[in-house]
Amino acid sequence: MKTKIIDKKTFSEKDSDATKKVGIDEFSERVAKKAEITPERSKEYVHTLFDLISAGLKKEDKVSIYKFGNFKKKWVKTKSGINPKTQEKIKIAAHNQVKFSPSSALADEVNKKYRNLKPNVLDEILTLTGIKKISPDIQNNIQKDKVLHNNYQIAKKRALISVIGITIFLILIIFSLIFIPVYFVNENNKTVLFVKNINKMFGLNNISDRFVKKQKEIIDEKKGEEFITDAKVNLIENRKVIKEYIVKNGDSIFGIAENFWQNQYLWPDLYILNKSSVSDPDLIYPDDKLLIYEKLGDPEKFNKKQKEKIVEAFIGVYRIYRAFGEKDIEAGNTKKGEKRIYDARKTLNIAIRYDKDLLNRYKDAIYPDDIAEIKKWQKESEK
Amino acid sequence: MKKDEIVKKLSEKLNITQVESKRIFDSVFDVLTDILSKGNTFTETGFGTFSVVEINKRKGFNPLIHKWMMLPPKLKPKFRASEHLKEEVNKRR
Numbered sequence: 001m002k003t004k005i006i007d008k009k010t011f012s013e014k015d016s017d018a019t020k021k022v023g024i025d026e027f028s029e030r031v032a033k034k035a036e037i038t039p040e041r042s043k044e045y046v047h048t049l050f051d052l053i054s055a056g057l058k059k060e061d062k063v064s065i066y067k068f069g070n071f072k073k074k075w076v077k078t079k080s081g082i083n084p085k086t087q088e089k090i091k092i093a094a095h096n097q098v099k100f101s102p103s104s105a106l107a108d109e110v111n112k113k114y115r116n117l118k119p120n121v122l123d124e125i126l127t128l129t130g131i132k133k134i135s136p137d138i139q140n141n142i143q144k145d146k147v148l149h150n151n152y153q154i155a156k157k158r159a160l161i162s163v164i165g166i167t168i169f170l171i172l173i174i175f176s177l178i179f180i181p182v183y184f185v186n187e188n189n190k191t192v193l194f195v196k197n198i199n200k201m202f203g204l205n206n207i208s209d210r211f212v213k214k215q216k217e218i219i220d221e222k223k224g225e226e227f228i229t230d231a232k233v234n235l236i237e238n239r240k241v242i243k244e245y246i247v248k249n250g251d252s253i254f255g256i257a258e259n260f261w262q263n264q265y266l267w268p269d270l271y272i273l274n275k276s277s278v279s280d281p282d283l284i285y286p287d288d289k290l291l292i293y294e295k296l297g298d299p300e301k302f303n304k305k306q307k308e309k310i311v312e313a314f315i316g317v318y319r320i321y322r323a324f325g326e327k328d329i330e331a332g333n334t335k336k337g338e339k340r341i342y343d344a345r346k347t348l349n350i351a352i353r354y355d356k357d358l359l360n361r362y363k364d365a366i367y368p369d370d371i372a373e374i375k376k377w378q379k380e381s382e383k
Numbered sequence: 384m385k386k387d388e389i390v391k392k393l394s395e396k397l398n399i400t401q402v403e404s405k406r407i408f409d410s411v412f413d414v415l416t417d418i419l420s421k422g423n424t425f426t427e428t429g430f431g432t433f434s435v436v437e438i439n440k441r442k443g444f445n446p447l448i449h450k451w452m453m454l455p456p457k458l459k460p461k462f463r464a465s466e467h468l469k470e471e472v473n474k475r476r
Contacts, residue, residue: 019435020423027414027425034410041397045407048396049389050430054468056384063384068412069460073472096472098431100462109420110435110460117455122442 057098069102235273235309239293247288253281261295265350268313269296280324281317307354314351315358315365318344322367345370349377419460431464 028043035042056063057073064070078094108115245256257267271281274290284290297306325340348370352358359371386408394404415433418425424434438457445452464472 020421022418022423022425024427027418030414031407031411034414035407037407042407045393045397046411046427048393049408049411050427052389052392053384054430054471056389057468057472058474060384063389064386065389065412066386068416069462071462095469098462098464098468098472100433100460102460106416106419106460109416111458112420113458114456119443119445119452119454121448122451122453 067103067105069100069106072099072101073097074099235269235293235296235313239296241291241293243292245290245292247284247286247290249286251284251286253278253284256290256292260292266296266310268317268347269310272313272316281320302354311351311355311358311362314347314354315362318348318351319365321347322370341370345373345377349374352378422458429465429467431462431468434461434463435459436461 024043024046028046029039031046032039032042053063053071057071061073062070074097076092076095076097079092081090081092082088083090102110242260245260253267253271254264257270258264261270267281270290270292271278273293277288277290278284296310297303302310321340321344325337325344328334328337328340348358348366352374355361359366359374363371390401390405390408393399393408394401397404399407415425419433419435422435424432426432436459438459440456441454443452443454444450
C-alpha cells in the first residue's frame with residue numbers, strides 16, 4: 001500500500017485559516033485522544049480500516065457505514081469525452097467508479113450553516129422570464145401570445161356592442177312593420193300591401209288587420225243572426241220554463257208579454273227566446289207553441305247585466321225588422337219595407353230607456369242612417 | 384459489507400476485543416464528521432479525500448407541487464477516490 005506522510009510544516013504554510021487540510025497524523029492524534037489509546041495504535045487502526053473498506057469495495061458493490069454513509073461501486077459504460085488540455089476527443093473506456101453518498105445525519109451535520117433556509121416558491125412569470133436557458137424564440141412567442149390575447153379581448157368587446165346594436169335595429173324594424181299600416185291606412189297603396197304581405201309571412205296578419213279595420217264595416221244579415229243567437233244564449237242563462245202557451249185567435253206577442261210579465265216592453269225578450277218557432281214578430285198564428293220563461297226581473301229595478309240582456313234582445317229585434325224591410329224593398333213593396341224600417345227605429349228608441357249609451361256601444365250592429373235618425377228624434381223630444 | 388463485519392475483522396487483525404474495536408471505530412468516524420462539519424478536508428493516502436462543497440442557491444422544479452422553487456445554498460460532503468483505489472477497484476482477477 002502506498003503511504004505518503006505529509007510534513008506538518010509544509011501543510012501549515014500552504015493553508016491559511018478558511019479550509020484546513022487534515023492529514024493522517026493529526027487525525028490519528030485526535031482519534032487517540034478520543035478513544036484513549038496511543039497515537040501509533042490509532043494510526044494503525046485507521047490504515048487497516050480504510051484498507052478493509054477498499055478491499056470490501058473490490059469484492060462487493062456496496063460498503064455501508066452506519067450513520068456516516070455508503071461507498072458504492074458503479075459501472076460506467078464506454079463514452080466519448082474531451083481532453084480539457086488539448087481539446088481532443090477521447091474515448092473513455094468502461095470502468096468502475098467509486099461513489100460516496102453521505103447519510104442524512106452526516107449531511108445535516110455538514111450543512112449546519114444553511115440548515116434554517118428553506119426553498120421558496122417562485123412566481124411562474126418570474127421563473128419563465130428569469131431562466132437563462134429559455135431561447136429567444138420562446139420569449140418572442142410569449143410576447144406574441146400576450147398581444148394576441150389583448151387583440152382577442154378588444155375584438156370580443158366590439159362584437160358584443162355590434163350584436164346589441166343589430167338586435168335593437170331588428171326590434172325597431174319589426175315594430176315599424178306592425179304600426180306603419182295603422183297610421184297610413186290606404187289599402188290600395190302599394191307600400192301598405194307590401195307591408196301586409198310581410199306581416200303575413202311573420203304571422204302578424206291578425207294584429208295589423210285589427211288596426212286596418214278602422215274603416216266602417218257593412219253589416220250583413222248573417223252577422224246579425226249570430227248576434228241574435230248570442231243574445232238568446234245570454235237570455236236563457238239560469239232561467240226556467242214556466243209554461244207552454246198555445247196561441248189563440250187575437251193574441252199578439254205584446255199581449256202575451258203583458259199577460260205573463262206585466263210589462264209589454266219586455267216583448268223582444270219573449271220573441272227572441274221563441275225565435276225558432278216564430279220568424280216574423282208581427283205575425284203569430286193560432287196553435288203556435290210558445291215557451292214562456294221566468295221573468296227577467298223587475299223592469300224598473302234591472303241590474304246592469306239584466307239591462308244588457310234586454311238591450312241585446314231589442315237590438316236583435318231591430319236587426320230582424322231591418323232585414324225584413326230591406327227584403328221587401330228589394331221585392332218592390334217599398335211602402336211595407338219603409339214601415340218595417342220605421343218599426344225597427346222605434347224599437348231602438350224604446351231600448352234607449354234601458355241604456356242611454358246604446359247608440360255608441362252597439363255602433364257596429366246599427367246602420368249609420370238609423371243612428372242619425374234616432375238622434376234627431378231624441379233632440380226633438382228634449383225640446 | 385456492513386459496519387459489524389468491518390469491526391469484527393479489525394478486532395481479528397489487530398488482536399483487540401470487538402468492544403474496543405467498535406469504540407475506536409465510532410471515534411474515528413466521529414472525528415471525521417467533526418472535521419467535515421468545520422469545512423475542513425481529510426485525506427487518507429491510498430484511499431481518497433473527504434471534503435465539503437458549497438452549492439449555490441439555484442432554481443429547481445418541484446414535481447410534487449408542480450412549481451418552480453428557489454433552493455437555498457447548501458454544504459455537501461464529497462468524497463474523491465484516489466488513483467490507487469480506482470486501480471484497485473478496476474483490477475481484473
